[in-house]
Amino acid sequence: PADALPSRINPVAVRDLLQSAVDANMNMLRVWGGGFYEPDWFYDLCDELGLMVWQDFMFACNLYPSTVDFLDNVTAEVDYQVKRLASHPSIVLWCGDNELVGALTWFEESRRDRDRYLVSYDRLNRTIEVAMKRAAPGAIWWPSSPTSGYLDFADAWHADGAGDMHYWSVWHENKSFDNYRTVHPRFCSEFGFQSYTSMPVMRTFADPKDMNIASPVMESHQKNAGGNERIAGTMFRYFRFPKDFASFVYLSQIQQGLAIRTAVEYWRSLKPHCMGTLYWQLNDTWPVASWSSLDYGGSWKAMHYMVRRFFQPVAIAAIPSKDGQTIGFSVVNDTAEPVIVTLDTWLVSLSGERRPYRSIEGACGPDRAEMLFSVFAPDLPEDALLFWSFKASNGMAGEGHHVSGTYKALDLRASGLTLDIAPRDDGRFAVTATARGLALHVMLEADVPGRWSDNAFDLTAGASKTLIFTPSERGVDPTFHWLDLHSCQTHQD
Incomplete structure (x- = not known):
């Protein structure tokens, strides 16, 4: 969903999120089964913008009963939601649930008596399928995500031969980015890597004294057990230690983009064996360290600029x-x-x-x-x-x-990067970055909210690149600065 508090969700903000997906060359979004069915206007926007929707039914990551009363309630829910939404051309697939087959191995009760809980799951899944096909006979049904196929209850987190796959070994098992190239999914509908939210967002909930990944405030804004340690551990694997907290945040976003780029570029190279990648996740529901490529509020992280490039047709x-x-x-x-x-x-x-x-x-x-x-x-x-x-x-x-190898092995030198700022009559700013040396993964930042025409780019000696910054509000006078790999790992010369 667009926000943790539904009352704060509105069409203007959601259109901005969806437009950011389109602008990054995405053509499908998955409405996850742990959220909620979106309002009619959400699907109207997807219809208008040409975004396909993979629509989960709202069952996720748990054990559900299969009593008559509960299944009757499920039938009514599915009948209502499918009839409400089936006319939208954007909805191209109805999926029974998110990770309910995997959940059979997560709880002591189901591990102790898997057959009983598997039968209970199958009854629920069959109820959803029958109600969905009755309400929309021509719609496409997919039983679960992930699954290798109809009535296949095996492990689709590591089996990549058929169906859709959720691949989390790089994040949850702390494996290297190269590990993405060890699997060959037909369609990867969930995979991801975390980064910290951007500094302007952090300043909305943290004081300067809290700007440390081990501070209580930062730890309260990290809800994945071991997440901060995993971000830091990966950073030490690929980069030299950042010089300060802002550099730590920057590097976390660069490595997030590199992780997902490694997966997507390899899986796209397998086409037509692999025909789709949906990374987790597009947006945040509150300001938090997460797997998203958009900050809470819709600003683009470094990864989203990379996404636009590696998702290009x-x-x-x-x-x-x-x-x-x-x-x-x-x-x-x-x-x-x-x-x-x-x-x-x-x-x-x-x-x-x-x-x-x-x-x-x-x-x-x-x-x-x-x-x-x-x-x-x-x-x-x-x-x-x-x-x-x-x-x-x-x-x-x-x-x-x-x-070839890791960035930390490179004895990078100061890029000598300079910025030339030119205000425009339309309220935007043309910012030209020029490098005297090698500048890798350059991020330009402003001290006011807004959107860049591009970012997270490279420059070689003598090269320049002009970006357009569009402030969220007109009439502001932003201050601009930049980061690159060398500047964040050591003091500039």
Whole structure:
């Protein structure tokens, strides 16, 4: 849901959340079974914006009774909700529940007598299915999420051969980002990685003395057991220790985006084996450390800017082989027309100098993925990063970089980044960032709420990028600043 308090939910704020999904190249949202059925106007907005809805029935993460009275109540609920909503073209799938099969292993009662509780679950699930198909005979039914298929009650958290998958081993089991490449889901409907909410949001609930991840205030805004330790532990695995709390928050958001990007780019490269990824989660219901890519209130975290790039209908990703010996460049094309892509690659030194490496042109058919070419990883210099940019014949373009190993192994230097601010007549601001050296994962921030045209980008020596900042309120005079990997891990030179 859009808020923990339903009375605070309104169409204007929800439209902003949904528009942010569209702007990040999403075409489906899942209305989770642990929330509530949304009001009619929510689905009107999804219809208007072209967002498909995976609609869970509101049963999640628990054991439910199967008494006659309860099942009669379920029948009435399903009949009412389906008849109310079935006319919306945005609802493309009705799902019986969220994780009820897995819940059979979570409670002492069901572990002790699984057969009894499995039968009870099946009665509930069958009741939902019959009522749903009676109310909307032509609608698509999916029994549960995750599940490998109809009447399959196996473990769909780790079985990836059929159906939809929830994959949480990277977050809950503290595995490396590379672990996402060990599974090959047909459709991954839940996976995620946490970050802290952005500093402007934190200042709404915390004083300066509370700006420490171990403070009682911060711990009260972390509701996943071990979440803060997992964020920190992952950070130590990939990055050098941040210099202050704001840098810690920034790095948490960068690593969140890198985690989800690793999963999505690899799974998209498997197309048509994998045909969908729905990460957990789009938005927050209160200001909190979480798996969301949008802050409470709708501002974009670093990850949401990354999402827009790796969910682009035509995109290119660097995919390392299992043995790490090669790096393949995969192009995915979700459009209905073939595309020709031109890919240029560079070797970039730690001081930011670019040296042309290889260029290639290749084709990708409609609705598929292709491997353009591969490079032999041992041939790449240890003190250089592999950068690339591409342009497709349909006008789509993008860029990125690949690091062999971890960022903490790089002896980064100060980027010498400067900002030039130009107020515009329309109340927005053009902010031009220019780097003297290598600037990785640059985040521009303002001290007032608003939206950037782009963010979380890279610059090499001498390069500039102009972003547009749109304040939420006109007439303000924002102060702007920036962070990158070097500046957050050590004092600027």
